[in-house]
Amino acid sequence: MELKNTEKLEHSQVKLTIAVSAEELDKAKDAAYKKSKNQIQVPGFRRGKAPRKVIEKLYGEGVFLEDALNIVYPEVYPKAVEEAGITPVGAATVDVDNMTAEGFDFICTVPVEPEVTMGQYKGVEAEKADATVTEDDIKAELDRLAQRAASTETVERAAALGDTVVIDFEGFVDGEAFEGGKGEDFNLKLGSGTFIPGFEDQLVGKSAGEDCDVNVTFPEEYQAEELAGKPAVFKCTVKSVMETILPEMDDEFAKDVSEFETLEELKKDTESKIAESKKNAADRDFEEKILDKVLEGMEADIPEAMYESQLDNIMQDYGYRVQQQGIKLEDYVKQMGMEMSAFRNIFRDQAERQVKVQLAMKKIAELENIEPSEEDMNAEYDRLAEMYGLEVEKVRQFVPEDSIKSDLTMSKTMEMLKENAVVVAKAAE
Structure with missing residues (x-):
């Protein structure tokens, strides 16, 4: 093996021209022959017993060439890389050139780590958010805990934001029902943003037993491409309205939702975690x-x-x-x-x-x-x-x-x- 030439290319690539002698290629062909001779049938010979020269005469001089190249490449490439003093960052693109009686060349285009030039890196200006914990932060987290611990109670009135309605629904686009657009006894909390924008708002003010049409437009980025951006009508039946009953914010609440005995301890722990x-x-x-x-x-x-x-x-x-x-x-x-x-x-x-x-x-x-x-x-x-x-x-x-x-x-x-x-x-x- 001889590293004939090293050439720097654009985009942090280096071209290596690696000369492989006829002797090295012949040795690799012999290895390829020994590896595959048992799979080659030659008339007049038992399987695996035909000499290499006979097989090459029968099937052509290049019968073992591809396998030989695959054998010799991993032997010579690392040596060439080391001699060139480069560090590849990916696989090389390899071509074979100048195939003669004296041997051939591997032309390897190798991606290497680029030269890096830095501008200013000390004293750069950067925004940093205020990490102060406010009373609103603590209240919002306690409210989330309260929502998770809340119960519901069926009420005989029109639905309001925050209520949960039980509905049957079926959606239509251009007058045709579509897959996944139908549901029964579905619990939907109004204001949760669970459904398509505008859907929940149109159920506010509806009472148990009412039928209504909900008109919406699917978002342009909707996951089902066939529905994205299209107007739809959902025929809905409100079956019941349930009011959310939040627990009192007291020591009993703290015991129910945490390992703490008092609300004050829960607040301090909440503040610490938020901070x-x-x-x-x-x-x-x-x-x-x-x-x-x-x-x-x-x-x-x-x-x-x-x-x-x-x-x-x-x-x-x-x-x-x-x-x-x-x-x-x-x-x-x-x-x-x-x-x-x-x-x-x-x-x-x-x-x-x-x-x-x-x-x-x-x-x-x-x-x-x-x-x-x-x-x-x-x-x-x-x-x-x-x-x-x-x-x-x-x-x-x-x-x-x-x-x-x-x-x-x-x-x-x-x-x-x-x-x-x-x-x-x-x-x-």
Whole structure:
């Protein structure tokens, strides 16, 4: 094997011209012959006993060529990559050229990690939301708890927002009933936003025993494409009206909905949880805002292979999660009425951003000489061991040091960016 030429191409690709000698090719052909000779029938020979030259004469000189190329390529390609001093970030595109009696060339177009140039990353301005917990926040959460603990009571009056109505309904588009548009004894809470916009409002004021037509238009983004954007009429019968009875906000309520004995204890716990949630949300949003500014100043000619690889990772993760629900990703996508390519494309922007963030953070860590100490590494292994209830040595077997180092480097780099960012108060919404 000889690396004849290395040429840089656009979009962070490198073309390698790898010369393979006639001797190397002949050796690979011999390996291909030995691998497949038992599957080749030659008149006058027992299966597997025909010499290679006889088979080549009968079926042509190229009978073992394709298999030979597949054998020799993984032998010479890694050596060429190492000699060229490049780090591939995806599979190479491979062509065969200059096939002569002396050998041939592999022409490999290899995607590599791009050169990254950073603009300003220290002192960038970024909005940070106020994480203060208000009385309204606490009240809203207690109200949600009360709604979950509420009971209902049938009433002899017209339905109002907040009531639950029991209805029979059937929907029609252009005078024709459609699949999934019919229901009986359906409990619908008015104001919940469960049905198509405008549906619930038209049941306000209706009483048990009333029939009515509900006129709505399906949203343009409706999941059933054949109904999207179309006007529909639902013929409804109100069978009963039920009023929601909320519990009193007192110590008994606290005991019913939590492990606390008093309402005051429940309020304090609620405040603490909301504070933690708002702080975490504000921190995540702050980090994203910083990254937005950092990426604005980054320059990199990113190869398509990096985006595709990240898309593969996202799809693999998504597939694992839906499989936990007992369904294959392919079937899940079909149920959504989509082609796999269209579903994959939904995550395109996410994949591109993730790749850019990874490249930017890696470059910043390099510029700032950020890397975790041995103490940091040990502490992280200890944390994981405690989290999973395993011995530290077991965790070290399952989680490679490179993975831990990469995660900690990313985390420390993010902390540096946050410490140096200029915080701008987020305007009230």
